[in-house]
Amino acid sequence: MNDRNLVDLQYLQEILENFSKATGLHVAIVNKNGESFGLFDTVERCAFCRYIRSKPSGVAKCRASYKQATQEASKWEEPYFFRCRAGMVIWAVPISLRGISLGSIICSQVLLWKPDKFFYQELRELNPEVNDFAEMERLAGQLDVVAPARFQAAADVLYVTVNQLMKRDLLVLEKVETYKIQQRIRKELEDRKRxxxxxxxxxxxxxxxxxxxxxxxxxxxxxxxxxxxxxxxxxxxxxxxxxxxxxxxxxxxxxxxxxxxxxxxxxxxxxxxxxxxxxxxxxxxxxxxxxxxxxxxxxxxxxxxxxxxSAPLEDKRHHGLVGEARSFILEHYSQSIKIDDVAAQLFISPSHLSRLFRQELNCTVNDYITRVRVEQAVELMKKPELSVAQVSQAVGFQSQSYFAKVFAKYIGVAPLVYRNSLS
Structure with missing residues (x-):
């Protein structure tokens, strides 16, 4: 069962619509990339937001702010307050299930203080693409000023509500999973009886x-x-x-x-x-x-x-390149490949690829190639028709003695000892 399908978005949307009507705040559900997939008609975006978003980079700036806020809210597992890239105060409530971030609820279109000349100066610096500063400042001046305590209280209410919804879904998930477990065990027992x-x-x-x-x-x-x-x-x-x-x-x-x-x-x-x-x-x-x-x-x-x-998280930086490198290695580990071969496949420099592997996997490219080869060797050892020498050659080692040394380092015993333990 997909975790995302467990979250009752229709029910959550009803809650947020009522919240939005009661508070006058604009609310949106966004995914981990900051992309909205739940917008409500009860309270539309304020005139200031609509003006900023009408500019060439406006929507992209919003999305980048939402993505960063979602990451921070998920990291701290609590409402995260921040200033968006247009200068407004916004907060994000994390949505997560079983420790996995699904996105967040974004709430916005207010100020926590009355605009002054320093605010307007910063507003200009944050929005250089705007030509009509007078209009932008006029619209910013129309924003509601909400006391911090009230803003915090609204965030806490939504956080508690979302948490309760997630707990309910976890109970549903547990019942579904335990039922599946029971069915698998029952089937296994019936197969054995036959x-x-x-x-x-x-x-x-x-x-x-x-x-x-x-x-x-x-x-x-x-x-x-x-x-x-x-x-x-x-x-x-x-x-x-x-x-x-x-x-x-x-x-x-x-x-x-x-x-x-x-x-x-x-x-x-x-x-x-x-x-x-x-x-x-x-x-x-x-x-x-x-x-x-x-x-x-x-x-x-x-x-x-x-x-x-672990390493292959979707939202890790440069995941695409590292993922492509991993796939290439998994397909070609039996050949004589080195970091230069992998980097050439991705059209990047070996040094850049090396940095990415250090950042994402905390190992070198050659370490990863070796790890894959040893793991594949472990599987091939289960085939008695293959000698240790044949296994060594099949996973890309040119020297059987070097293979034995590397295998013992990773597995803890020599290849022949490991092979004999399987019989």
Whole structure:
């Protein structure tokens, strides 16, 4: 289920329309990029705003202000007050679900003080594209002046209202997710009952679980949300079946998995301090859980937050270039590629690409290439028909001895030792 679809925008719009009528303030819902997707007819933009937005760069200035305000409100998780690029006082109330920012509510078209000559001087500096300063100043002088305490109170009312709406949606989400978990487990049990061979039914379940666990952590490190989520679903079902639903064991294994996932998220580019705080909060939540489905729900929630806070976040600066570089590496890791090859593919300098990787992934391009190769080697090791030498060559290493050295550095054991542990 898409988180955005959970948010009842029609209900939220009704709330904001009533708020707008009661306060006389203009209200808009904007996404993370500052783009409006909810404007209301109850209170239109003031004449000053309409005048500024009619200029060539007016709408772009508004959007940039809204985007910055949304980011700050999400960061601090509270209403954020600021002056827009046209000089007006505005505030943003964050809209987030499961720790993921969806956008904000922008409220504006007032002043907190009576305009003076310094205000008008700054207004001219902020809006150099305006030719008729007299008209701009006349319209600014018509803006309502609202006491800061009243403005703060209005912000607090909206913040509480939005929070309650998000909590309601989280309850809906949890019910949907726990139902899905129950259905998956029931299907898995039915499939196993249909198997004829008792030995095949038992199989080597725990070995399969550990193998799936390695894949799951690998996808977290690489930032592959779809595959990480898919592997997590299978992992949780296998865990339930293997433990026959024993909650104490499930809780222990879930805690272990969460700790390993947190480390994988940090290796994938998430901020260590943030990840540790999220992990502590998760552990507090599962200590209060009474049902197995609750353990699973909170585990999935934690992983999704990890992935949204790690390297491939949509709103990270230069994400497009880094994403293209990552895709190129994933497609060509088996070849003899270097940073120059990746940079040439993107038509940027190697030094610029190196800076981007440092900023976004906290590693060098060569480190990332090596990480991908080792992760792919781990998968190929599961194929007994391939020798260590063949695996080494398949993932782009020219020297088997160098491959063994790098593999041991990342995995902790030599390739041959790892291969023997799988049998």
């Amino acid at each position: 198997q004829q061979d008792p030995a095949a039914r038992q199989g080597n379940d725990y070995a399969a679980y550990l193998q799936r666990e390695r894949s799951f952590l690998r996808y977290i490190r690489l930032g592959d949300k779809a595959m990480a989520e898919k592997n997590l679903h299978t992992l949780l079902t296998q865990l339930f079946v293997k433990t026959t639903g024993e909650q104490a064991i499930i809780k222990l294994r879930i805690s272990e998995l969460a700790t390993m996932a947190s480390r994988a998220a940090v290796e994938g580019g998430a901020e260590a301090e943030t990840v540790m705080v999220l992990l502590d909060t998760f552990n507090e939540k599962i200590n209060e859980c009474q049902r197995m489905e609750e353990f699973f729900f909170h585990m999935k929630n934690l992983v999704m937050v990890f992935l949204n806070r």
